[in-house]
Amino acid sequence: MLFLVALFPLIGFLANGLWHALVQARSVRSGSLIPGLVGSAAIGTSFLASLLLFVRLKGMPVGQRVIEDVLFNWLTIGNLSIDVAFRLDPLSSIFLLFITGVATLIHLYSIGYMEDDETPAKFFAYLNLFCFSMIVLVLGGSLPLTFLGWEGVGLCSYLLIAYWYSDPEKASAGKKAFIVNRIGDVGFMIGMFIIFAKFGTLDIAALRTLVQQAQEAGAAGIDIGMITTVCICLFVGCIGKSAQIPLFVWLPDAMAGPTPVSALIHAATMVTSGVYLVARMNFLYDLSSTALHVVAITGLATALFAASIAVAQTDIKKILAYSTISQLGFMFLGCGVGAYAAGVGHVVTHAFFKALLFLGAGNVIHGMHQQQDITKMGGLKTKMPKTFLAFAAGALAISGIPPFSGFFTKDEIVWRAYSSPEGSVWFWALALFTSVLTAFYMTRLFSLTFLGKPRFQKSAQTPGESFRVHEAPAVMVIPIQILAVLSVIGGFIAIPHLNWLEHWLSPVLGQPHDAAAAAGGSGMEWLLMLVSTAAAALGIFIGLKMYANLARVDRIKERWDWVTGVLRNKWYVDEVYGFVLIRPIYRLSLALWRGFDIAVIDRAVLGFGKATEWTGQTARLIQTGSIQVYAFVILIGILVTAGYLLYGVA
Amino acid sequence: MNISPGFFYVFAGTSILFSLLVILNRSAIASAFSLLVVFFSFAGIYALLDAHLVAALQVLIYAGAILVLFIFVIMLLNVEQASFDYKRGRVLTGVFAAFGAFGMVFLLGRVFRSASAPAQPGPFSPENVQAAGGNTQVLSELLFSEYVLPFELTSVLLLAAIVGSVAIAKRGAVEKKSKEAK
Amino acid sequence: MNQVEPWVVLSFCSIIFFIGFTGLLIRRNVLVVLMCIELMLNAVNLTFVTYAKQLQNLGGQVAVFFIITVAAAETAVGLGLVVAMFRTLRSVDTDQIQLLRE
Numbered sequence: 001m002l003f004l005v006a007l008f009p010l011i012g013f014l015a016n017g018l019w020h021a022l023v024q025a026r027s028v029r030s031g032s033l034i035p036g037l038v039g040s041a042a043i044g045t046s047f048l049a050s051l052l053l054f055v056r057l058k059g060m061p062v063g064q065r066v067i068e069d070v071l072f073n074w075l076t077i078g079n080l081s082i083d084v085a086f087r088l089d090p091l092s093s094i095f096l097l098f099i100t101g102v103a104t105l106i107h108l109y110s111i112g113y114m115e116d117d118e119t120p121a122k123f124f125a126y127l128n129l130f131c132f133s134m135i136v137l138v139l140g141g142s143l144p145l146t147f148l149g150w151e152g153v154g155l156c157s158y159l160l161i162a163y164w165y166s167d168p169e170k171a172s173a174g175k176k177a178f179i180v181n182r183i184g185d186v187g188f189m190i191g192m193f194i195i196f197a198k199f200g201t202l203d204i205a206a207l208r209t210l211v212q213q214a215q216e217a218g219a220a221g222i223d224i225g226m227i228t229t230v231c232i233c234l235f236v237g238c239i240g241k242s243a244q245i246p247l248f249v250w251l252p253d254a255m256a257g258p259t260p261v262s263a264l265i266h267a268a269t270m271v272t273s274g275v276y277l278v279a280r281m282n283f284l285y286d287l288s289s290t291a292l293h294v295v296a297i298t299g300l301a302t303a304l305f306a307a308s309i310a311v312a313q314t315d316i317k318k319i320l321a322y323s324t325i326s327q328l329g330f331m332f333l334g335c336g337v338g339a340y341a342a343g344v345g346h347v348v349t350h351a352f353f354k355a356l357l358f359l360g361a362g363n364v365i366h367g368m369h370q371q372q373d374i375t376k377m378g379g380l381k382t383k384m385p386k387t388f389l390a391f392a393a394g395a396l397a398i399s400g401i402p403p404f405s406g407f408f409t410k411d412e413i414v415w416r417a418y419s420s421p422e423g424s425v426w427f428w429a430l431a432l433f434t435s436v437l438t439a440f441y442m443t444r445l446f447s448l449t450f451l452g453k454p455r456f457q458k459s460a461q462t463p464g465e466s467f468r469v470h471e472a473p474a475v476m477v478i479p480i481q482i483l484a485v486l487s488v489i490g491g492f493i494a495i496p497h498l499n500w501l502e503h504w505l506s507p508v509l510g511q512p513h514d515a516a517a518a519a520g521g522s523g524m525e526w527l528l529m530l531v532s533t534a535a536a537a538l539g540i541f542i543g544l545k546m547y548a549n550l551a552r553v554d555r556i557k558e559r560w561d562w563v564t565g566v567l568r569n570k571w572y573v574d575e576v577y578g579f580v581l582i583r584p585i586y587r588l589s590l591a592l593w594r595g596f597d598i599a600v601i602d603r604a605v606l607g608f609g610k611a612t613e614w615t616g617q618t619a620r621l622i623q624t625g626s627i628q629v630y631a632f633v634i635l636i637g638i639l640v641t642a643g644y645l646l647y648g649v650a
Numbered sequence: 651m652n653i654s655p656g657f658f659y660v661f662a663g664t665s666i667l668f669s670l671l672v673i674l675n676r677s678a679i680a681s682a683f684s685l686l687v688v689f690f691s692f693a694g695i696y697a698l699l700d701a702h703l704v705a706a707l708q709v710l711i712y713a714g715a716i717l718v719l720f721i722f723v724i725m726l727l728n729v730e731q732a733s734f735d736y737k738r739g740r741v742l743t744g745v746f747a748a749f750g751a752f753g754m755v756f757l758l759g760r761v762f763r764s765a766s767a768p769a770q771p772g773p774f775s776p777e778n779v780q781a782a783g784g785n786t787q788v789l790s791e792l793l794f795s796e797y798v799l800p801f802e803l804t805s806v807l808l809l810a811a812i813v814g815s816v817a818i819a820k821r822g823a824v825e826k827k828s829k830e831a832k
Numbered sequence: 833m834n835q836v837e838p839w840v841v842l843s844f845c846s847i848i849f850f851i852g853f854t855g856l857l858i859r860r861n862v863l864v865v866l867m868c869i870e871l872m873l874n875a876v877n878l879t880f881v882t883y884a885k886q887l888q889n890l891g892g893q894v895a896v897f898f899i900i901t902v903a904a905a906e907t908a909v910g911l912g913l914v915v916a917m918f919r920t921l922r923s924v925d926t927d928q929i930q931l932l933r934e
Binding site for chain 2: 835836844847853854860866870874881882887891893900907911914919924
């Protein structure tokens with residue numbers, strides 16, 4: 001039964017894929033409606049199935065909330081036996097719900113966004129394939145199966161980022177995404193190898209049992225060093241997939257893909273698989289403080305770093321991209337201080353408001369006729385009112401203003417950063433500062449795009465053509481509005497002290513430490529909550545005030561140009577990578593190619609051919625065509641043979 | 651073997667001398683005539699060896715038909731006297747072949763010398779042959795009794811040779827083809 | 833004194849045979865080459881006859897009978913070929929009949 005959830009998008013992929021390969025490739029312009037409906041129906045059915053499964057899971061007693069579906073044995077080599085087994089437990093059911101739900105909305109949105117595209121069936125086929133891979137990732141009962149989904153989403157990410165591959169820049173972005181992801185995947189694989197070597201199995205439930213048994217048998221029996229190594233290796237995979245430092249460089253470039261892709265893959269689903277992995281393997285991470293610290297510090301550093309860059313960007317999608325990186329950092333911070341449920345909570349709410357923000361940006365881009373530079377926007381409040389309202393909801397959610405969803409989950413992380421035994425005041429302080437930055441740059445984005453006076457009539461347009469900005473069609477507005485509602489009320493599943501989400505996830509993620517007692521009582525908690533709210537409000541206030549007066553902004557920018565320059569150029573990370581890593585590797589490859597591949601291997605291979613040719617040419621000289629020469633050879637033969645045979649006789 | 655050494659050595663010497671002339675002569679017709687002398691000497695040796703029919707056939711067919719055919723063709727084609735026979739490659743080949751021939755003959759001589767006579771000679775001793783009517787009679791009887799199959803096959807072979815040589819040497823077919831080739 | 837050992841005759845045959853072989857190798861005139869072939873055949877005939885006498889078995893002479901016949905047929909056909917070749921090449925030089933080269 002479980003596998004049906006994965007099967008529907010796979011069928012959608014095949015249907016749309018075949019349609020594309022057989023029909024559309026012969027350039028039959030058929031529009032995006034039918035492929036889109038097929039794709040949306042596929043993933044929508046998955047969503048319904050997820051709901052049903054969730055309800056079923058809820059009806060089961062707490063300790064036994066697992067639905068398993070073993071399909072077949074994938075491979076058995078020696079001691080290694082991997083089954084294709086899907087396992088649904090509270091954690092994966094939550095992921096499954098928001099993945100399929102948000103994906104359905106984005107599919108519907110794409111019907112409108114891609115209506116002028118030449119190959120919509122291909123697009124929806126890829127989207128469905130992506131959903132299939134993501135579902136496999138989340139439902140995978142063993143690490144290899146999850147890894148299969150992991151690679152699958154990486155592949156689909158590449159296919160979709162480079163969707164308009166005739167533009168070399170977009171194709172490069174796809175390549176960059178795939179390659180950087182792959183670097184992270186090496187870590188994942190090494191982690192799997194070590195796990196198999198030490199534990200003998202890669203099945204997650206089995207691993208959990210083994211670790212529990214080892215814990216009960218006594219802490220001395222566990223090799224913490226090995227566990228730390230495994231955790232860090234797996235986390236390297238997460239760094240690649242979820243765009244943390246130092247492997248985040250692909251995500252901003254990935255904005256070259258169509259906006260629905262950015263919304264689905266790079267906001268709501270694929271990038272959260274890293275968080276899923278850490279949460280899933282929490283029983284390992286709990287054993288190693290070192291690993292948890294690595295996760296937390298990486299997450300925090302990334303959050304701060306990315307937020308600083310977002311402050312200075314001018315492309316609407318790039319701002320949202322860096323915002324995603326920053327929020328992912330928050331999620332890892334949450335996991336890194338032991339509060340996995342807090343991290344997962346933020347994953348869910350982030351999916352809602354980030355998808356909303358991206359789709360809203362899509363509406364803006366669509367309405368502004370492919371313009372993405374916010375310095376050339378402004379005043380869209382009146383031109384695109386529905387988008388404006390929804391976007392506002394998303395911005396407030398991400399800034400962390402109660403009672404929007406982002407507040408509850410982000411605040412939970414911040415609180416846990418302060419109060420958890422793995423956390424510290426510094427974590428809290430830096431996280432708080434990052435929240436201020438988040439509010440600030442979101443407000444900046446919002447203000448420059450929707451508020452103030454329009455700046456785009458000044459930009460050169462085709463003479464005679466009126467540059468009319470219009471609201472998006474209904475099919476693109478309604479999904480946003482649904483997401484806006486979710487962004488508002490979605491946080492209520494994680495209200496502190498009534499935290500339904502935490503309790504739901506506790507069989508998998510463990511009970512959180514009773515933080516209130518440890519860190520100064522519940523009074524502290526409420527106080528810090530107020531501080532968080534105040535911080536968010538401060539960020540918004542500064543943003544609004546500053547960007548109401550654009551001339552002053554320009555003056556400030558000029559004065560602090562050396563700072564804004566660094567931020568605008570993303571701290572020159574890509575350039576540093578290029579110089580330190582890419583150029584030497586390229587030079588080395590070139591040298592190897594010339595010095596070894598051509599000089600040695602090619603010579604050897606061609607040498608064989610030449611030797612054979614030479615032998616043939618030499619041998620053909622025997623064929624002189626003159627019978628007297630042949631007779632001479634016969635004579636020699638006679639002499640030799642007779643001499644040899646008759647010598648003894650004579 | 652009970653033959654006259656004098657005659658034998660005379661015939662043998664003549665044969666060797668003239669066969670050397672065959673291979674060393676410049677003009678083809680001279681070679682042909684030297685070959686004729688060789689054939690006659692051989693016939694003599696056959697006669698010495700009591701192979702009377704063979705001796706007669708040697709003269710009749712070899713000297714009388716084959717050699718005549720050679721001479722016809724030589725005169726028909728009117729081949730120019732080749733002064734180009736002696737090329738360096740051929741001389742070297744000849745020298746080598748001569749040495750090889752010497753070696754082989756020497757070797758074979760020793761082999762023949764060491765071979766012993768068979769224990770039981772066959773039924774055709776000279777006396778028996780004489781008694782049965784002479785060499786020709788006995789040979790003919792053999793041909794038509796024991797060896798009649800090869801005999802008949804040989805006649806088929808002769809037929810094939812006739813047809814073949816006519817077909818190959820016919821003027822019309824060859825010239826048409828050579829004209830088309832041009 | 834009335835004896836000639838068989839091996840003498842046989843050695844004589846091999847001398848003639850190799851003289852013919854040498855001629856086959858060194859002559860450029862096709863007709864002379866054919867004549868050398870006849871020489872070789874004759875040497876073989878004599879070998880047969882010698883053995884027929886030594887072993888007192890007339891089978892050797894029968895063989896000679898057939899060899900002579902076949903030699904005649906072969907000469908006829910061979911000379912026909914020479915004539916045909918002469919018509920195309922206008923010469924009887926063995927160096928010019930190397931179409932089967934390589």
